[in-house]
Amino acid sequence: MQQTKRDVIVVGGGVIGVSVAYYAASQGASVLLIDRGRIGHGSSYGNAGLLAPVTVNHFPVPESFLRVAISP
Numbered sequence: 001m002q003q004t005k006r007d008v009i010v011v012g013g014g015v016i017g018v019s020v021a022y023y024a025a026s027q028g029a030s031v032l033l034i035d036r037g038r039i040g041h042g043s044s045y046g047n048a049g050l051l052a053p054v055t056v057n058h059f060p061v062p063e064s065f066l067r068v069a070i071s072p
Contacts, residue, residue: 006032013037014044 008024010017013035021033033039 006030008032009034011035012042013039014042015040016044 007029
């Protein structure tokens, strides 16, 4: 097995993990992003990628948010 050294290892491919990995890489770090499933398809998918501590509405899928946001 070939070993590769990384500067940063991020566990979790949600909105926070992907953001950390992106900004670390943009600063020149060698980054490994690990998630047990598809990137962005865990809790971040269920909350439509929103981060708002004052929001109490939970959206089961991103499409739910679109229906609420577009409704008059």
